[in-house]
Amino acid sequence: MNSIVWLSEEEAVGFPPVAHALTEPDGLLAAGGDLSPERLISAYEHGIFPWYAEGQPVLWWSPDPRAVLFPHDLRVSRSLRRRTHSGGIETHLDRSFDAVIAECSAPRSAGDGTWLTSEMIAAYTRLHELGFAHSVESWQDGQLVGGLYGVCLGHVFFGESMFSRETDASKIALVRLVDEAEARGIVVIDCQIPSLHLQSLGSRSIPRTEFTTLLLQHCHPHLPGRWA
Numbered sequence: 651m652n653s654i655v656w657l658s659e660e661e662a663v664g665f666p667p668v669a670h671a672l673t674e675p676d677g678l679l680a681a682g683g684d685l686s687p688e689r690l691i692s693a694y695e696h697g698i699f700p701w702y703a704e705g706q707p708v709l710w711w712s713p714d715p716r717a718v719l720f721p722h723d724l725r726v727s728r729s730l731r732r733r734t735h736s737g738g739i740e741t742h743l744d745r746s747f748d749a750v751i752a753e754c755s756a757p758r759s760a761g762d763g764t765w766l767t768s769e770m771i772a773a774y775t776r777l778h779e780l781g782f783a784h785s786v787e788s789w790q791d792g793q794l795v796g797g798l799y800g801v802c803l804g805h806v807f808f809g810e811s812m813f814s815r816e817t818d819a820s821k822i823a824l825v826r827l828v829d830e831a832e833a834r835g836i837v838v839i840d841c842q843i844p845s846l847h848l849q850s851l852g853s854r855s856i857p858r859t860e861f862t863t864l865l866l867q868h869c870h871p872h873l874p875g876r877w878a
Contacts, residue, residue, distance in 0.1 A: 657683030668712040677713030685773035714858035718842035723852040739852035741826040743877040754811035781874030
C-alpha cells in the first residue's frame, strides 16, 4: 500500500489495519480526524499514536519496529541509583500534569519548534481529567525540575514525552515510572521511536506484530483514575 487513509471527524472512530502503514515515512498510517478521547483511546489500543506539527492535519503513526521498555529490562547506573535515593530529588505522580506537559512542549533549543501542538495539549489534558493520562514528576526544593507523561490503558503505559531541567531529573522520573509499573502490573512501556538515550536505559525494538500482540493481551481501557 503506498497511500494513507484520510479520516473524517464526522465518521465513526476507527483506523485501518496497522499493517497498511507506510514504510517511508516509517509508520505513517492515516491523516485527519480529531483528538477526541474516544479516538485517542482507540488509537492506542491498536498501536497508533498522533504526531504532527502545528498547522498540519492530525497524522497517525504505527512504526515498525516499535521501541519498548519492559520494566525488568531497566538499566540504572550506580550514579543514577545514588542520585535517585540521595540526590535531593523526590518524585510524585499526577501532582502537576499541566506543568509537565507544558514543559514537554517547550522548544529544546533556540530556533526549535515543538511537536506538541495546542490541540494535543488540550487533548491529553482531557485524557488526564478522565484518568487515562498520567504524569511522573521530579521535584527539587519545591520546584518541578523534570518529568514525563503518557497514557495508561490496562497494563500498558504509552510514554509520550519527557523533559529535564536538572541533571538526571527525567531519568529519575523514569525510574519511578518503572517502579510504579511493577507495582501496578504494567507489562510494557511503549517508547514509540528508538533513541540512543532510551536504549541506554534498557529499551529495545520489537516487531510491530509482536507489539500489537502484547496490546491484545494487556491493553484494556478499564478502571481509569488518578495515580496516588
